Amino acid sequence: xxxxxxxxxxxxxxxxxxxxxxxxxxxxxxxxxxxxxxxxxxxxxxxxxxxxxxxxxxxxxxxxxxxxxxxxxxxxxxxxxxxxxxxxxxxxxxxxxxxxxxxxxxxxxxxxxxxxxxxxxxxxxxxxxxxxxxxxxxxxxxxxxxxxxxxxxxxxxxxxxxxxxxxxxxxxxxxxxxxxxxxxxxxxxxxx
Numbered sequence: 001x002x003x004x005x006x007x008x009x010x011x012x013x014x015x016x017x018x019x020x021x022x023x024x025x026x027x028x029x030x031x032x033x034x035x036x037x038x039x040x041x042x043x044x045x046x047x048x049x050x051x052x053x054x055x056x057x058x059x060x061x062x063x064x065x066x067x068x069x070x071x072x073x074x075x076x077x078x079x080x081x082x083x084x085x086x087x088x089x090x091x092x093x094x095x096x097x098x099x100x101x102x103x104x105x106x107x108x109x110x111x112x113x114x115x116x117x118x119x120x121x122x123x124x125x126x127x128x129x130x131x132x133x134x135x136x137x138x139x140x141x142x143x144x145x146x147x148x149x150x151x152x153x154x155x156x157x158x159x160x161x162x163x164x165x166x167x168x169x170x171x172x173x174x175x176x177x178x179x180x181x182x183x184x185x186x187x188x189x190x191x192x
Contacts, residue, residue, distance in 0.1 A: 004058065004090070004091075005091070006051075006052070006055060006057075006091050007048070007051050007091065007093070008048050008049070008050075008051035008052030008053075008055050008091075008093075009048070009052065010048065011044050011045070011047045011048020011049075011051055011052075012045060012048035012049060012052060013048070014041075014044050014048075015040075015041050015042065015043070015044030015045025015046070015047070015048050016041070016045055017041070018036065018037050018040050018041025018044060018045075019037055019038070019041035019042055019045055020037070020041075021033055021036070021037045021041065022034055022035075022036065022037015022038045022041050022042075023037065024037075025037055026038075051093055054093050054094050055091060055092075055093060056091065056092040056093070056095050056096070056097070056098065057091065058088065058089045058090055058091060059088040059089060059098055059118050059119070059120060059121055060120055060121075061089075061120065061121060061122060061123075062120035062121065062122050062135060063122050065122075065123040068125065069123045069124060069125055069130065070123075072125055072129070072130040072179075073123060073130050075130070076129060076130040076179040077130050077132075077179060078159075078160045078161055078179060080157050080158070080160075080161060080177070081130070081132045081161065081177055081179065084099070084132065084134070084157075084177070085121065085123070085132060087099070088118055088121060088134075089121070096112060096115070097115050097116075097117050097118065098117075098118045099118060099134075100115060102156065103115050103116060105156070106149050106152055106153055106156060107145075107149060107152075108138075108141050108145065108146065108149060109140060109141055113140070114140035114141060116136040116137065116138035116140075116141055116173065117136060117137045117138075118134055118135065118136055119135050119136065119137050119172075120134075120135040121133060121134050121135060122135070126176070126178050129178050129179045129180070130178070130179045131176055131177065131178040131179065132176070132177045132178075133174055133175070133176050133177075134174070134175045134176075134177070135172065135173075135174055136172065136173040136174070136175065137171065137172060138171060138172065138173045139171040141173075143165065143167040143173065146165045146167075146173055146175075147165055150163055150164075150165055153165075153175070157177055159180075160179060160180050161177050161178065161179065161180060162176075162177075162178045162179075162180050163175065163176070163177060163178075164176040164178065
């Protein structure tokens, strides 16, 4: 719940109310409320404005997650898949794009302006396994660069994750992180 609340908006709202109360108390000669309004309201208002200026909004789901996929998530999702989903579906502050550090480490973009931008995500089932699909706007990093980095991405996002890169449209990349847990369990079951 708190992940979906903008701290900037919250700071601006509470700070504005307290500042208005402070000004009203000043006009009404109420020193106590005046001090509360000025000493708490103005800093909260300024802090809220600063947060709002550096706010990175949550990435939306491009399609709703079905109950079956939610069950798969609980059973098969790796800690990396969960961490990525939780990180990009909440407000972030002081960053230009979601997953900036990971994308920089993987070499997907030579400058800050080249870094691909996560525009959506979806959770789905692929061959009985839970999969998290990240959708990127990637005008500066072509598909062949993404594919060259696929082995590095597999070790970075692993263990227990299979990485697949596709390009459904020009300048749009889909990065699929599929759980290997189901496949490993199935292969053990077949061997017995």
